[in-house]
Amino acid sequence: MSYPANAASVAASTAQSWLAEPGDTDVSLIINPATEQTIATYRNASAEEVNAAVVRAYAARTSWGRTPPSERAELLLKIADAVEQEAEEFAVMESKNTGRPITQSRDEMPWAWDVIRFCAGAARLSHGPAAGEYANDSTSWMRREPLGVVGLITPWNYPLLMAAWKLAPALAAGNTVVIKPAELTPLTTIKLVDLMSRFLPDGVVNLVLGDGRAGQAIVEHPQVRKIALTGDVSTGRAVAAAAAATLKRTSLELGGKAPVLVFADSPVAQTARDLAEFGFSATGQDCTAACRIIVEEAAFDEFVDAYVAEVEKIRVGNPDDLGTTMGPLISERQMKRVEGFVDRARAEGASIRTGGERLARDGWFYAPTVVTDVGQDSEIVQHEVFGPVVTIQRARNDDEMLEWANGVDYGLSASVWTTNLARAMRFTRELEFGTVWVNQQIFTAAEMPFGGFKNSGYGKELSGIGLDEYSQFKHVMVKAELAP
Structure with a gap:
């Protein structure tokens, strides 16, 4: 991948793996919408590369899933601090890639690190029925457990914010992830994944670049246990249908007409x-x-x-x-x-x-x-x-x-x-x-759930409910004494 001198830099450790070389034909262009000039070129991931990303995530799932919530929270807080420290680079990159005015991109930056910090705290909270004797002289309690590998597919309109909204709860709940940003606007996601990789163990966060074919390969992979998508209604329907073949869970945040x-x-x-x-x-x-x-x-x-x-x-x-x-x-x-x-x-x-x-x-x-x-x-x-x-x-x-x-x-x-x-x-x-x-519009809070009804999809982002979307709950029922 190549960048002009005036574009914010992306760490080579992540970006170079997707560099488009002479002779590559299956590539996507990143174009500055304000100038119509190409600012970067990258290779689209092959099915083999998608599979390799899922395999890495699958191998890391047990260790990360058993990491104590307090340790996951500490790492997420370090990531949030790093995003805040590098906010200007993120904002410049987001503005060039999406065409959003730089003033608006700067204003959006706190929303990204705020949700990461919220999820860090939420990782340490448990909720549900209190442990107790509810039936059959047995003691019951509930375990929150990660799903395993989750696939995250993000849109082109708010690439950094939507990546943070999905990555933070998925990681806080103990999952490993494969994330595919929209082919038009991957730059800030590349930078965010690189930043996260400074703090997280190998294989916990895995990046895939490409078009709908890469997304389809993630959705269809049998080792992926959940798909979280933000996109249009037609894409949501296709994802839901494909996910049904392996009975994987889906969260779909689709279109709106407010x-x-x-x-x-x-x-x-x-x-x-x-x-x-x-x-x-x-x-x-x-x-x-x-x-x-x-x-x-x-x-x-x-x-x-x-x-x-x-x-x-x-x-x-x-x-x-x-x-x-x-x-x-x-x-x-x-x-x-x-x-x-x-x-x-x-x-x-x-x-x-x-x-x-x-x-x-x-x-x-x-x-x-x-x-x-x-x-x-x-x-x-x-x-x-x-x-x-x-x-x-x-x-x-x-x-x-x-x-x-x-x-x-x-x-x-x-x-x-x-x-x-x-x-x-x-x-x-x-x-x-x-x-x-x-008497207002657009604003939201990390503490409150976000998601739609009807054709706008199902599932929630943000809040403790959003964390539940990346968790599975197990009822444990113990009878201490065997009947004679």
């Missing part, structure tokens, strides 16, 4: 400012983005005017520029996807209030776009665009807002914007989404 319910009693100007940020952060390439706004009729016109004004303040530009607030889309393919959604909506009679076109500059830049006059059944409302496009619908009353909010196949996240406590309580209860925010 409803944002804005009521007339909310402070409209402030709500518009906040939602313009939450809708276009990461160029809208966020499964929790505030992309589907439903406004109470009494506030609709005022909100749309205020929101469009805020969106037009978004500064699209070079991710290195400290004044940039939105960068490019990740790839040409994603650009064409976004263009297609907007063009079809326009052809069906939707109103483009601002944006709606690719920007005339190098890189995959698309203007922040606001779309109104769309029906509940329209494609752009029902399906995930995953780009800088937000729809706004006018609803007559609370019941219609709730019906439209729940009227999609996704169930990842939603938000409610109101000063009415009774309304907030009703909607947090009746919205069919794994996370529901009130």
Whole structure:
């Protein structure tokens, strides 16, 4: 693998093993989406290399699984400290690879080391029924045990954060791992795995680079006992089907189409400012983005005017520029996807209030776009665009807002914007989404679970529940005396 002089470095111990040499034909390119220039080239892993990674993890599983939780926690805390110390290198690398503004990449860094520290602490906690005599004059207790080898497949939109969200609980629970980052954005995962390898025993964390074929080989491997995937719905279905052949467990964090319910009693100007940020952060390439706004009729016109004004303040530009607030889309393919959604909506009679076109500059830049006059059944409302496009619908009353909010196949996240406590309580209860925010969006906490309902997948990340996803529980029942 090669890097230009201005890119953050990756330790050679990990990166060199994937170096693309002259004559290699099965390779993937890492492209800076702001310039369309290739910044790295690596070999795609063969089936034999995937198998070798799993074999290393399998060989290390018993020793690591029997390492006391306090020792696993201590190593994770050292890793978290090292990530914090090298945060600037991570942030620069993430910005170049994803196109996210450097200011946003820097702001995200604490989320990575915070989850590692949380999981370090959670590794030392046990929970469940107290040991006791529940039946048959026997004493029962419960053991938390690791699964063994787990396969982690991470997405291209938040590569470092999603790697941390999966690696930390898997390791804290005593598993060994094989991790495959998205082929478009592997750089910070390479660096993170290299950093972890300074502290962890050989074979505990294993890196595989490549495309969907490498992911499929991990999913199908009989020695892998769990797959944790963040990706789109179609990939999730394929993973679940393939994993069923070996009855391995799966956690699937898939797409989202977050409803944002804005009521007339909310402070409209402030709500518009906040939602313009939450809708276009990461160029809208966020499964929790505030992309589907439903406004109470009494506030609709005022909100749309205020929101469009805020969106037009978004500064699209070079991710290195400290004044940039939105960068490019990740790839040409994603650009064409976004263009297609907007063009079809326009052809069906939707109103483009601002944006709606690719920007005339190098890189995959698309203007922040606001779309109104769309029906509940329209494609752009029902399906995930995953780009800088937000729809706004006018609803007559609370019941219609709730019906439209729940009227999609996704169930990842939603938000409610109101000063009415009774309304907030009703909607947090009746919205069919794994996370529901009130008067905010996107934020989460390591102490609370994250995951979706319906087509947004199943399983949880973060919190003690997230650690349970990487554990198996054994009931031990002992009868001290044999019957005569």
